[in-house]
Structure formats: C-alpha cells, structure tokens
Amino acid sequence: MVEDFGMRVSVLASSSSGNATYIETPKHKVLVDAGFSGKKLESLLASIDRKMSDVDSLFLTHEHTDHIKGVGVLARRYPKLNIYANAPTFAALPSSVGNLPADQLKIFEMGTTLSLDDLDIESFGVSHDAAAPQFYQFHHDDKAFAVLTDTGYVSDAIAGTIRDADAYLMECNHDLEMLRMGPYPWPLKQRILGDTGHLSNEDGANAIMDMIGLRTKRIYLGHLSPHNNMKPLAHMTVASMLQQQGLAVGHDFDVYDTDPAIADPLFVV
Template sequence: MQIHVLASGSTGNAIFVDMDDTKILIDAGISARRIKQSLDAIGAKIEDIDGVLVTHEHRDHVNGLPTLLKKYRLPAYACPDTWQAMYCRAELPDDCCLSLADSLDIGKIKVEPFSISHDAADPVGFRLYAGGNKVSIATDLGFVTPTVKGALALSDVLVLESNHDIDMLKNGKYPWPLKKRIMSNRGHLANTDAGWTLARLARKAHTHVFLAHLSRENNRPELAETTVADILTNQGCKLGQDITLHLTYPEQISGLSRNTK
C-alpha cells in the first residue's frame, strides 16, 4: 500500500493512493504536468490511475482536472452538485465526469464518501478499503461532526486537516471576514481541533496520520506537529507507537509506502 500526498494547501491539493494494485487520485488541484512529474518521482504512472475522486469544487482541488481528463481520459467521480458548481465543468469531457454513489468499487478499492462541513456545494471526505486496510481523507472541514468521527474511526492511514493555529490566525493580516470564515463551522480545522479529534477517535493499534492543508500564512509545520503531539501525549497516546504523525507541504511530496496492517 502506498499513500503519497503530492501537494497540500491553499495553492493546490492532490493525494495518490495505491491499494491492492488499484491506483486512485484524490483531488487534482495542481497542474496535470506537476501531477505527472510527482507520480514519476515515486515510480507511478499517470496513465495507470484507475479513477479520480473529487472532494469539492474549490479551485485548489480541481485546477488540474481539465488537462488531466482531456489528455488522459481518466474517469472522475464527484457529487452532482459539485460538478454543477465547478468553474471548469464546461471544459471537461462529459464521459469522464461520473457521479459519486454512496458506495462504489474502483478496481479492488471500495470507496465510501461521507459528508463534511465546508462552504462548498456538497463537500465530502473519503473512506477507502482494500486488502484489509482502511485509508480515510478529511480536509477542508470546519468541524468534526459525529458522521465524520465515525467515518474516520479505525483507519490505518488518515489524512486529516490541521489548517491553522488559532492565535496566528486571529493576530494575522487576513481581513476579519476571511478570519471569520476560516474559523466558522464551514471553514477549516485548527491544529487543536485536529489534535482533539485524533485523541478522541477510535483507533487501531497503530495509525499513520498525515496533517494536511496547513496554511502558509497562519500555521507552521513544526507548530502543527507540536500542537497535535502535545494533545495526544497528554491524553495518553504514545507517539510512534499508537500514532505516527506525518507532515504535508504545498510543494513537497509526503509519502508512506508499507504494509500498515
């Protein structure tokens, strides 16, 4: 099993997952050229992708879709309202734009989307199952609902938003309406929220967690890691044994290639 966060943040998002020889791309918010280069760097081929899953229509999650679908004719799945709200929908080949179901099989991966709270048309996270492993992705969410908590439970690998530090955001240069939007229930998850979510989550013996969608303006990778780690440690979690934390970056690949069973 391989999970590689090719890019994460407000400048673009893309995650590559390979489970049981089925290859899926979650979001395509960076250019198709950069996706190809990133996949080449980890020994994968863009032509071998079995499907693209789209979490929501914001540009930092779909900017690469037009070239990706037109050039490589990959099947892409999104909620109907997401397709309708997408700025580039008219540029996309109709036969590549497929509707998400409550559950679907792509190759050997079972995909189960779940609703999240974000200011988009119909945003979702994803649970991916194959070979006895579970990978869950939840970024761009204002708060963790019971539905989200249940969806993330007992994951082998989890990609979870840790967008901002509250104090940095409040004291930063963003205008107040934008700060209010980020801190709202339909905005983004703070470092402390990510930490408490993990601390209260039903977990397997060992979980790998990627802290994702870190703000360049209102966060620092080491601050996100320290904040989450402190909460987990204070709640009795043994880092490196119960949970291993991985950081993600806007222009750097973060990956895990191993059997996590």
C-alpha cells in the same frame, strides 16, 4: 495472478494552495483531488516513480481551486481517466476547468460506497462552504485510509464513519493565534473560523483523539495554511495534545508532516 502488496499511499502535496493524494492497490491507481497544474501533478507522481497515464480514477472532494485546478487538463490529456464526484460538485465546477468529456464523469453520491474490484471507496459529507463537499475512506482487504480536510468541525457521524482507520490525512489548517494576528481581512478570518471553514491545529488534534483506534499507525497533518501555520507548530501542537491524553505518539502510531510542493514517500497502509 496479481500479487497483493497491500494498499499504498502518498500524500503528493497538501496545503491551502493545492492538494492531491495518490492511492494504489494491485488493481487500481487513483487520486484524491487534483489541485495543481497537470505538469505539477505529473512531476509529483514521477517523484514517487509513478505515472499519470497509469491512474485510472480521480475522486473530487469539492469545487474549490486548491482541489480541482488540474482536473480539466487531466481529463483532456488522459481520456481513460474516470472522474468521480457528486452531482452538485460537478455542477459547481468553475468555468476555468473547461469542458469535461461527459463519458469520463461518474456520479458518486454522498454517503454511499463504491466498489472497484479490490478497492472500496466510502464517501461522507463534511461541513464546508462548498456545494456538496464530501471526503473519502479507502478500503483494501482489512485496511483503511481516510482523508478528512476542509471542514469547519468533525461531527459525531463523521468520526464514527472513519473511526479506527489504519491511516489518516487530517486537516490542521491554522494556528488560532497566527490567524487572529495575521494579514487576512476579518471576514475571511470569520469564514475560516466558522462551522463551514477549516480545522485549527487544536481542532485536528481533538478530532484525531475522537477517531484514533488500536489499528491506527499513521497520521498525516495536511492542508496547512502558508500564512497562518507552520509545520513544526502544527506537529508540536498535535503531538503534545495527544500525549497529554496518554496516547503513545512515536510508539503506537506516528505523526507525519505533509508539504505544499513535495510528495511524501509511498507507504503501505
């Protein structure tokens, strides 16, 4: 009999330069995205005492490089790895990924739920400038962990789908003033600020306020831009906005930072 230690999660690294999150249950070890080289992903997993060879499934959110950089290497190095995405995302993968073994590719349609033994994975669409971007909520027993980055806004449908999760990885891509005053060309700034771009710190805080519930204990702030944001600024903005609405940050739940290159410790959802 397998001991049920619950669902454990580590945000291996998160920024607009690369993203990967590790989730495990007694029967499965999975990744969300692989936005780093194979060597870096192996190193990040080793830092939390885990091995890539034990990962059985990889869930892709969309085809942008900061989410799929290592997919090709991992697929060819680990032939037992199942790779899940919707059909438009697979079709949009860049040539840099190389040839992926067909038997490892598994279609996961948007808006459906996949059951893998003791892990249920719920997919939902977001508003981002990719072929068919979708993110995921992971369920084990009565616990839920939701991943939501790379969206220009959070619709009522998205908020309803992942409301009252036990833990969240939430996008806080940019500080509005830093983005407006920063070095990016105006068309790129417009893209980031648009409805198919990215959430600002304020957008992330407002989304959290729409979704947080009595079960929620952990909120991880992710996908920060190295050019248009800073961890202390994102943390301060989100925490202060939540506190202004009477939410007990540090008492009922905690807000955590993520790092672009260092894994967060494993936690039990």
